[in-house]
Amino acid sequence: MVESRRISRGAFTLIELMIVLAIGVVLAAIAAPRYSASLNRYRADGAARRLAADLNLARSTAKATSATCTVSFLGKPDTYEILGMAAPDGGGGGYVVVLSAEPYKATIKGITFTDSIADNTLKFNGYGDADSGVSITITVRGVERTVTLNAGNGVVTVQ
Numbered sequence: 169m170v171e172s173r174r175i176s177r178g179a180f181t182l183i184e185l186m187i188v189l190a191i192g193v194v195l196a197a198i199a200a201p202r203y204s205a206s207l208n209r210y211r212a213d214g215a216a217r218r219l220a221a222d223l224n225l226a227r228s229t230a231k232a233t234s235a236t237c238t239v240s241f242l243g244k245p246d247t248y249e250i251l252g253m254a255a256p257d258g259g260g261g262g263y264v265v266v267l268s269a270e271p272y273k274a275t276i277k278g279i280t281f282t283d284s285i286a287d288n289t290l291k292f293n294g295y296g297d298a299d300s301g302v303s304i305t306i307t308v309r310g311v312e313r314t315v316t317l318n319a320g321n322g323v324v325t326v327q
Contacts, residue, residue: 216313
Protein backbone atom coordinates (compact mmCIF):
# COMPACT_ATOMS: atom_id res chain seq x y z
CA MET A 169 0.00 0.00 0.00
CA VAL A 170 1.29 3.36 -1.00
CA GLU A 171 1.14 5.87 1.73
CA SER A 172 0.35 9.38 0.61
CA ARG A 173 2.06 12.11 2.44
CA ARG A 174 0.94 15.58 2.60
CA ILE A 175 3.83 17.97 2.19
CA SER A 176 3.34 21.20 4.05
CA ARG A 177 5.16 24.28 2.83
CA GLY A 178 5.63 27.25 5.10
CA ALA A 179 4.10 30.41 3.67
CA PHE A 180 2.67 33.70 4.85
CA THR A 181 -0.98 34.41 4.76
CA LEU A 182 -2.36 37.60 3.33
CA ILE A 183 -3.31 38.81 6.81
CA GLU A 184 0.23 38.32 8.10
CA LEU A 185 1.62 40.27 5.15
CA MET A 186 -0.86 43.09 5.73
CA ILE A 187 0.10 43.31 9.43
CA VAL A 188 3.80 43.53 8.57
CA LEU A 189 3.07 46.17 5.94
CA ALA A 190 1.00 48.20 8.43
CA ILE A 191 3.83 48.09 10.98
CA GLY A 192 6.27 49.29 8.30
CA VAL A 193 4.00 52.19 7.36
CA VAL A 194 3.66 53.27 11.01
CA LEU A 195 7.44 53.17 11.52
CA ALA A 196 8.01 55.19 8.33
CA ALA A 197 5.46 57.77 9.44
CA ILE A 198 7.29 58.16 12.74
CA ALA A 199 10.75 58.36 11.13
CA ALA A 200 9.99 60.77 8.25
CA PRO A 201 9.67 64.01 10.30
CA ARG A 202 12.81 63.20 12.26
CA TYR A 203 14.71 62.53 9.06
CA SER A 204 13.49 65.79 7.53
CA ALA A 205 14.51 67.78 10.61
CA SER A 206 17.96 66.21 10.72
CA LEU A 207 18.43 66.87 7.00
CA ASN A 208 17.56 70.55 7.53
CA ARG A 209 20.06 70.80 10.41
CA TYR A 210 22.70 69.10 8.29
CA ARG A 211 22.13 71.50 5.39
CA ALA A 212 22.20 74.58 7.65
CA ASP A 213 25.40 73.39 9.31
CA GLY A 214 26.98 72.64 5.94
CA ALA A 215 26.09 76.02 4.47
CA ALA A 216 27.38 77.86 7.54
CA ARG A 217 30.62 75.88 7.57
CA ARG A 218 31.08 76.54 3.85
CA LEU A 219 30.64 80.28 4.32
CA ALA A 220 33.02 80.29 7.31
CA ALA A 221 35.63 78.33 5.34
CA ASP A 222 35.31 80.72 2.40
CA LEU A 223 35.78 83.77 4.64
CA ASN A 224 38.91 82.12 6.07
CA LEU A 225 40.05 81.32 2.52
CA ALA A 226 39.66 84.95 1.45
CA ARG A 227 41.58 86.12 4.52
CA SER A 228 44.38 83.58 3.92
CA THR A 229 44.58 84.48 0.24
CA ALA A 230 44.91 88.18 1.09
CA LYS A 231 47.74 87.42 3.52
CA ALA A 232 49.50 85.04 1.13
CA THR A 233 49.39 87.43 -1.83
CA SER A 234 49.76 90.64 0.20
CA ALA A 235 46.87 92.01 -1.83
CA THR A 236 43.26 92.89 -1.11
CA CYS A 237 40.79 90.04 -1.38
CA THR A 238 37.09 90.91 -1.57
CA VAL A 239 34.05 88.81 -0.71
CA SER A 240 30.97 90.24 -2.40
CA PHE A 241 27.45 89.36 -1.34
CA LEU A 242 25.72 89.67 -4.68
CA GLY A 243 22.31 91.09 -5.47
CA LYS A 244 21.23 87.60 -6.47
CA PRO A 245 19.56 85.85 -3.58
CA ASP A 246 21.72 83.65 -1.39
CA THR A 247 24.87 84.14 -3.48
CA TYR A 248 28.36 85.37 -2.70
CA GLU A 249 31.59 85.57 -4.66
CA ILE A 250 35.28 85.81 -3.84
CA LEU A 251 36.44 88.29 -6.46
CA GLY A 252 39.49 87.44 -8.53
CA MET A 253 39.55 83.81 -7.44
CA ALA A 254 39.01 80.92 -9.85
CA ALA A 255 36.14 78.47 -9.45
CA PRO A 256 37.02 75.75 -6.92
CA ASP A 257 35.84 72.97 -9.23
CA GLY A 258 38.36 73.95 -11.91
CA GLY A 259 35.63 75.02 -14.32
CA GLY A 260 35.47 78.38 -15.95
CA GLY A 261 34.30 81.47 -14.17
CA GLY A 262 34.89 82.90 -10.75
CA TYR A 263 34.47 81.61 -7.24
CA VAL A 264 30.71 81.98 -6.89
CA VAL A 265 28.69 80.10 -4.27
CA VAL A 266 24.91 79.82 -4.53
CA LEU A 267 23.69 78.62 -1.14
CA SER A 268 20.13 78.09 -2.36
CA ALA A 269 21.33 75.38 -4.76
CA GLU A 270 22.16 71.77 -3.93
CA PRO A 271 23.40 70.51 -1.53
CA TYR A 272 22.57 73.31 0.91
CA LYS A 273 19.19 74.72 -0.20
CA ALA A 274 19.79 77.55 2.27
CA THR A 275 18.82 81.19 2.29
CA ILE A 276 20.73 84.15 3.64
CA LYS A 277 18.27 85.65 6.08
CA GLY A 278 20.35 88.68 6.96
CA ILE A 279 23.77 90.29 6.70
CA THR A 280 24.87 92.83 9.28
CA PHE A 281 28.17 94.65 8.93
CA THR A 282 29.65 96.19 12.09
CA ASP A 283 30.84 99.19 10.09
CA SER A 284 28.33 100.87 7.85
CA ILE A 285 29.20 99.58 4.41
CA ALA A 286 26.71 100.21 1.66
CA ASP A 287 28.21 98.01 -1.05
CA ASN A 288 27.70 94.56 0.57
CA THR A 289 31.38 93.66 0.29
CA LEU A 290 33.90 92.49 2.83
CA LYS A 291 37.53 93.34 2.04
CA PHE A 292 40.62 91.77 3.54
CA ASN A 293 43.80 93.82 3.16
CA GLY A 294 47.27 92.39 2.48
CA TYR A 295 47.71 91.67 6.19
CA GLY A 296 44.46 89.67 6.36
CA ASP A 297 42.61 92.36 8.32
CA ALA A 298 38.93 92.82 7.45
CA ASP A 299 37.55 96.28 6.79
CA SER A 300 34.46 95.36 8.83
CA GLY A 301 33.08 92.65 11.02
CA VAL A 302 30.05 90.83 9.73
CA SER A 303 27.29 88.62 11.02
CA ILE A 304 25.46 86.47 8.46
CA THR A 305 22.36 84.47 9.34
CA ILE A 306 21.65 81.41 7.22
CA THR A 307 18.39 79.50 7.42
CA VAL A 308 17.13 76.18 6.08
CA ARG A 309 13.41 75.62 6.73
CA GLY A 310 13.44 77.11 10.20
CA VAL A 311 16.94 75.98 11.22
CA GLU A 312 19.22 78.99 11.65
CA ARG A 313 22.98 79.28 11.88
CA THR A 314 24.94 82.51 12.28
CA VAL A 315 28.43 83.03 10.87
CA THR A 316 30.31 85.86 12.55
CA LEU A 317 33.60 87.46 11.53
CA ASN A 318 35.32 89.49 14.24
CA ALA A 319 37.12 92.31 12.46
CA GLY A 320 39.50 92.84 15.38
CA ASN A 321 41.10 89.40 15.40
CA GLY A 322 39.84 87.85 12.13
CA VAL A 323 38.23 84.89 13.86
CA VAL A 324 35.24 83.34 12.11
CA THR A 325 32.72 81.49 14.28
CA VAL A 326 29.60 79.47 13.52
CA GLN A 327 26.74 79.44 16.00
